[in-house]
Amino acid sequence: MQIVIIAAYLLFVCVFGVYIMRKLVKDSDDFMVAGRSLSKAVLAGTLLATFVGSGTIVGGASFVFQYGPFAGIFFFLGTPIGVLILYFWLADKVRVAARYTVPEILEIRYGKAARAVAALIILFAFIGITSYQFIGGGKVLHITTGIPEWQATLIAAAIIIFLATIGGLVSVAYTDFISAIFILVSLIAAVPLILSQTGGLDGMIAALPEAKQTITGGLTVPQxxxxxxxxxxxxxxxxxxYQRFSAAENPRTARTAAIGFFVGSVLTIGIILVLAASAAVLLPEIDPATAVLSLANQKLPVLLGGMLLAAAVAIIITTGNSYLLSASANLMYDLYGSLLGRTVAPERRLMFDRLAVVGLGVLAYALGTFFPTILALQMYSYTMYGAAITPALLAALVWRKATPAGGLAAILTGGVATLVWELALGKPLGWNSVLFALPCSVAVLVIVSLATATRENEERATRAIAGAR
Known part of the structure; x- marks a missing residue:
């Protein structure tokens, strides 16, 4: 029954994706930013389904299983806080800027070199994020079908690449919207049945090992x-x-969708905390990465378990095809188009966009073989992006004193520092690389910008920031 439910869901999203592609995808603008026509509900749904992926259902659940629900709150807290900042500060700016990629925004303030370097770093990060969606999808299929995990991962990769290739963002957004509803319904339905087996929420917490009942779960503050x-x-x-905000009908729609994203993310994260912690009580010997998946397979009625596993597949697929599609935009617009100065005829651009998606999907599958766990790959990918891109991007949007030299230096420093900490130094003290890479990136951004600041640059920055409002 579980296999049938999952197969039915996969067939539905594939058929629906083809239908949307045939109906709505006419050119590259439709493929990359959905013709800038997404409504509030669809935008909120695609934001939620995109960001809550394998990193949540597998990587985040693994963290909660190992360190407890209270430590898990701190792990996930960045999502609702980040969404609130987006709502009050950034969503409307991004929609007004109306760019295909983040490096395009960076170029306005920092120049073409910054755009090229940022595009390369985002490619590395997003290929990593796509990769662990492949792995997560493979785990679901392995659990439900028993086929070897490498084969299951290959099947998951093929489905994700297919959906991203056929319809682009317009197809992904509408399948995301449906998947978001399915995800929330399945997760909400599972909670009372699981808690009935643990003696309620209090019984579940009391049954956890003592370390998992603490706010840190046994981790140090730096960890x-x-x-x-x-x-x-x-x-x-x-x-x-940012691409989804750019795809909104207007800036007000972008801000309203951020509210729906916030509510959906808080609800989803809360349920994952409960389910993963319950798995630590009910199934303490399982692989932590399969916490939620094993609950669905072993502790729920067949129909609901199948729905929850299909929801996990939905989460993984929607996130995977979104990040794959986003990375292809960097390849085509920032590197092939801007850096190499190559142009593609409008009638051939859609074909090139699709070829880029397929090529990057193959690279993502290969990358997954180099990391031992999804959680490790997740931290690498997030840090590569967060330390290298985010400080320079936020400064480009709000700090008038940021200079081209400072922005470029920060992007380079964040990326190099992440690789040095992860690969050359082997993560000293067991600390994730963000604790080294982020301070380096921010310090270089501030120091170099102040050292190279000119009145002309600040006036140009003022005009650029005003244009994003």
Whole structure:
């Protein structure tokens, strides 16, 4: 029954994606930013479905399983805080700017070199995020079908690449909207049945090991910050989120959708905290990465368990095809178009966009073989983006004293520092690389900008910031 439900969902989204593609995708603008026509409800749904992916249902659940629900609150807290900042500060600015990619926004303040470097870093980060969606999807299919995990991962990758290729953002957005509803209904329905097996919320918490009942879960403060900051920084500067705001009907729609995103993210995160912590009580010997998936497979009625597993697939697919699509925009618009100075005829641009999606999907599948766990790949990808891109991006939008030299130096420093900490130094003290890369990036941004500030640059920055309002 579970296999049937999952297969039915996959068939539905594929058929629906093809229908939307045939009906609405006419050119590259439709493919990349949905013709800038998304309504409030569809935009809120696609924001939620995109950001709550394998990093939540697998990576985040793994964290909660290992360290407890209270530590998990701190882990996930970056999402609602980031959404509030987007609502009060950034959503309307991004819609008015109306760009395809974040490097385009950076170019306005920092020049072409910053755009090229940022595009390369975002490609590295987003290929990593796409990669762990493939792995997460493979885990679901492996649990439900028993086929070898590598084959299941390959199938998940093929489905994600297919959906991203056929319809672009306009297709992804509408399938996301439906998936978001399905996800929330399935998760909400599962909670009372699981808590009835743990003696309620209080019984579940009391049955946890003592360390998992603490606010830190046995982690040090630097370790906790190392898990909190990557997700928070990614959300604040996430090109995927910015592209969706750019696809809104107007700036007011973008801000209203941020409210729906906030409510949906808080509800989803709260349920994942409960389910993953319950798995630690009911199924303490399982692989932490399968916490929610194993609950669905072993502790729920077949129909609801199948729905929850299909919801997990929905979460993973919607996030995977979104990040894959977003990375293809960097490849085509920032690198092939801007850096190399190549132009594509309008009638051929859509074909090139689709070829880029397929090529990047293959790279994402290959990258997944180099990281031992989804949580490790998640932290690397988030930090690569959050430390290198977010400080320079926020400064470009709100800080008049940021200079081209400062922005470019910050982007380079954040990216290099992440690689040095992860690869060359092997994560000293067990700290995630964000604790090293972020301070380096921010310090370089401030120091170099102040050292190279001119009155002409500040006047140009004032005009650029005003244009984003």
């Amino acid at each position: 906790m910050l190392g898990y909190f900051l990557p997700l928070f920084l990614l959300l604040l500067g996430d090109q995927n989120v």
